Amino acid sequence: MLEILEKLCNGEASEYDIYRLEKLAVNIKKASVCGLGQSAPNPVLSTLRYFREEFKEHAIEKKCRTNECKKIAKIEIDPEKCKACGLCQRNCPVEAIEGEAREKRVINQEKCIKCGTCIASCPFQAIG
Ligand code: SF4
Ligand code: SF4
Structure with missing residues (x-):
């Protein structure tokens, strides 16, 4: 998941990577036995829920609205x-x-x- 997030921040990800990221997050939650594994993907899942458009902008337009992602700012x-x-x-x-x-x-x-x-x-x- 970290690798995919870094790809998004660096302007190297595709829309398919967003799908992979979400799928991984859901599967990690489901497959984890401990509480940490079950909750660790939550920040990614909630940002995907509320900021999906911005994820897409990073993947498709290589654009970061806040200019926080320095490589694509x-x-x-x-x-x-x-x-x-x-x-x-x-x-x-x-x-x-x-x-x-x-x-x-x-x-x-x-x-x-x-x-x-x-x-x-x-x-x-x-x-x-
Ligand atoms: S010159 Fe620079 S600091 Fe001055 S108004 Fe234009 S953008 Fe702003
Ligand atoms: S390098 Fe210069 S132009 Fe670029 S953000 Fe910094 S002050 Fe602005």
Whole structure:
């Protein structure tokens, strides 16, 4: 189950892996003799129950809404909200934010290490 969850987080899983994950969780619950085995799959089963769409997004679109899965996270600047203040650019530790003074900034996805610093530094909530 852990291997499948890691595949999902890394953008390497398919929709079939979600089926396998659920099947495994149910079978582990049924087949376990001890209480630990019977309850260990519960977090996976309840997240599948309430967040199945997000599991599918990870498997099919390779997308993580919260950007917690660093390998598939995509942090972007909303050009509608950006006021070109440059704060994010000054705070980025790897100089991944591009744009000249008074220009709206853009994140270079090749350089971005998904640290999240720019999200916290933007006073206009333009990054997510
Ligand atoms: S901090 Fe926000 S408003 Fe300022 S340049 Fe960056 S994205 Fe634009
Ligand atoms: S997430 Fe981190 S590395 Fe990526 S652009 Fe923002 S500050 Fe730079």
